[in-house]
Amino acid sequence: xxxxxxxxxxxxxxxxxxxxxxxxxxxxxxxxxxxxxxxxxxxxxxxxxxxxxxxxxxxxxxxxxxxxxxxxxxxxxxxxxxxxxxxxxxxxxxxxxxxxxxxxxxxxxxxxxxxxxxxxxxxxxxxxxxxxxxxxxxxxxxxxxxxxxxxxxxxxxxxxxxxxxxxxxxxxxxxx
Amino acid sequence: xxxxxxxxxxxxxxxxxxxxxxxxxxxxxxxxxxxxxxxxxxxxxxxxxxxxxxxxxxxxxxxxxxxxxxxxxxxxxxxxxxxxxxxxxxxxxxxxxxxxxxxxxxxxxxxxxxxxxxxxxxxxxxxxxxxxxxxxxxxxxxxxxxxxxxxxxxxxxxxxxxxxxxxxxxxxxxxxxxxxxxxxxxxxxxxxxxxxxxxxxxxxxxxxxxxxxxxx
Numbered sequence: 001x002x003x004x005x006x007x008x009x010x011x012x013x014x015x016x017x018x019x020x021x022x023x024x025x026x027x028x029x030x031x032x033x034x035x036x037x038x039x040x041x042x043x044x045x046x047x048x049x050x051x052x053x054x055x056x057x058x059x060x061x062x063x064x065x066x067x068x069x070x071x072x073x074x075x076x077x078x079x080x081x082x083x084x085x086x087x088x089x090x091x092x093x094x095x096x097x098x099x100x101x102x103x104x105x106x107x108x109x110x111x112x113x114x115x116x117x118x119x120x121x122x123x124x125x126x127x128x129x130x131x132x133x134x135x136x137x138x139x140x141x142x143x144x145x146x147x148x149x150x151x152x153x154x155x156x157x158x159x160x161x162x163x164x165x166x167x168x169x170x171x172x173x174x175x176x
Numbered sequence: 177x178x179x180x181x182x183x184x185x186x187x188x189x190x191x192x193x194x195x196x197x198x199x200x201x202x203x204x205x206x207x208x209x210x211x212x213x214x215x216x217x218x219x220x221x222x223x224x225x226x227x228x229x230x231x232x233x234x235x236x237x238x239x240x241x242x243x244x245x246x247x248x249x250x251x252x253x254x255x256x257x258x259x260x261x262x263x264x265x266x267x268x269x270x271x272x273x274x275x276x277x278x279x280x281x282x283x284x285x286x287x288x289x290x291x292x293x294x295x296x297x298x299x300x301x302x303x304x305x306x307x308x309x310x311x312x313x314x315x316x317x318x319x320x321x322x323x324x325x326x327x328x329x330x331x332x333x334x335x336x337x338x339x340x341x342x343x344x345x346x347x348x349x350x351x352x353x354x355x356x357x358x359x360x361x362x363x364x365x366x367x368x369x370x371x372x373x374x375x376x377x378x379x380x381x382x383x384x385x386x387x388x389x390x391x392x
Contacts, residue, residue, distance in 0.1 A: 009200045016196040024194055025187070038198050042206035096193010105187060120184045121191070148181045 008048050012041055015058045022062045022121035026113040028106040030094045033065075040065035058122050059132040066114060104154040112147040115140055249282045258286050259332070265314070267330040268384060270354040279346070288335045290344040291362065297347030298369040300362040303380030304342045307361045310334055311344070313382065329357065329384035341365065345381075349373035357384040 016037065024033040040061045044051045051057050105113060111133075118129040119140065130137040151157060247258040253274035257265045264286045268274065273294060280292035291298050314330045333344065338361070345362045348355045351373065358374045360381025377383040 005204070012200045012203060016198070017194065020196040021188070021191040021194050025191060030194070034196060034198065037196060038203060038206060041203045042210055045204060045207040046210055094194065096191075096195075098190035101187050101190035116184060116187070120180055120188050144180075144184070148183050151183050151187065 004048055007052065008045050011044075011052075011057060015061065016041065018122055019058055019061050019065065022117035023065045024097070025102065025105045025121055026066055026110075026117050028102050030097070036065040036068050037061070039068050056122070056124055056128050056132065059118050059124055059128060062117055062122060063114075063132050066117070100156050104151055104157050107154065108147050108150055111135075112143045112150070115143040116147055119144055249285070251278065254279055254282075256282055256286060262336055263332050263334045264288060265330060265332045267328050268348075268355075268357055269328055270385070273348060273350070273355055276346075276348075283333075283344070286335070288333055288344060289338070289342075289364070290346055291364075291367075293345075293347045293369065295347075295349065296369045296371045297349070297358045297360075297374060297378065298345045298362055298367045299360050299378050299381070300367045301379070303378070304339050304361040304363055305380070306337065306339050306342075307359075307380050307382070310338050310361060311359060311382065313384075331359065331382070331384070351385075358382070359384070 019040070020033055020037050023037050024030060027033050027036065043064055044057065044061050051060055054060050105116065108116070114133055115129060118124045118132060119126070124132070126137045126140050130140045133140070249256045251274070253269050253272040255265075255267045257267075259265060264283075266283070274292075276292040276294050280290050283290040283292070310333060312332045312334075314332060338344070341364055342361045343364050345360050345367070346357060348357045356373065358378050358381060360378045374383055
């Protein structure tokens with residue numbers, strides 16, 4: 001148990017921030033994301049001997065956290081506002097986070113956000129992302145491509161609120 | 177990350193300042209709490225299941241509802257015992273009128289399609305053949321119209337050889353010393369019912385007497 005706990009502690013310390021950002025990008029609420037990630041890590045520790053064997057334990061944590069968001073938080077009535085979200089989001093995201101970009105991510109369809117969470121924020125490859133989400137690798141690429149297109153067209157980003165707006169409007173989608 | 181578009185890289189970088197400050201000890205404690213809750217839930221589920229079984233058992237003792245689980249359903253009015261060869265033995269108390277819907281449901285549990293009534297008896301004309309093979313009485317009767325003394329009328333039913341489309345008709349009538357129960361096979365899609373208490377075994381069937389004798 002001691003070795004397992006040391007191993008899990010190392011995994012937690014090196015993964016927690018990336019997992020939080022991945023989930024935060026998808027749910028857009030800092031407190032909610034922190035609680036979902038903490039819950040997912042707790043479940044990972046409960047099943048650590050199984051989770052440690054996965055190709056991407058981080059991906060399992062994020063996927064579990066996002067599933068928790070559907071099944072666990074819904075009864076608690078923690079509704080995430082969509083309309084008029086930008087103003088509310090700024091207060092919920094904490095320091096070091098660009099609320100405009102998060103709001104733009106939140107406007108993407110859920111599946112695209114899941115792909116971004118795993119593919120971009122956890123830096124998983126296409127096949128691993130596809131395996132975790134249970135979809136085809138080609139579907140992962142398609143979702144990613146559509147997400148890029150949507151982000152470029154997002155009015156809030158086009159209006160220059162995001163610091164990276166200039167680059168966002170000039171870059172092309174890169175396919176693997 | 178080389179194969180990810182820069183727009184996504186920038187999106188990722190825009191959240192770079194987010195850190196999870198929850199200490200690992202809190203995660204481990206949360207996990208322990210989850211396991212404790214799960215353990216309590218399992219214990220509760222087991223307790224509920226045990227209470228349910230106990231309630232069924234008590235209900236069976238008092239006759240309000242049957243109990244099953246050991247190959248037998250027992251109520252004050254009747255007992256159905258499932259035998260190893262697929263037959264079921266039905267014992268009817270001649271002094272306690274059974275609830276027809278309960279008996280019909282419990283027979284169905286053991287694979288016996290039946291139409292159970294009280295105060296009336298349903299039959300087909302002509303009666304489907306095979307009653308004497310499907311229903312045997314214990315002790316066995318000796319031909320149509322035979323009489324035999326028994327304390328509680330008992331029959332053994334073999335649903336496997338019931339002709340297709342037939343049901344076992346069981347009708348109980350109050351008589352001077354208890355209840356008479358008539359039995360016969362009927363065609364499920366063609367039968368009539370009578371409220372006249374039979375004084376003799378129905379055609380192709382049997383009559384269990386409330387005074388402790390049986391006839392077929």
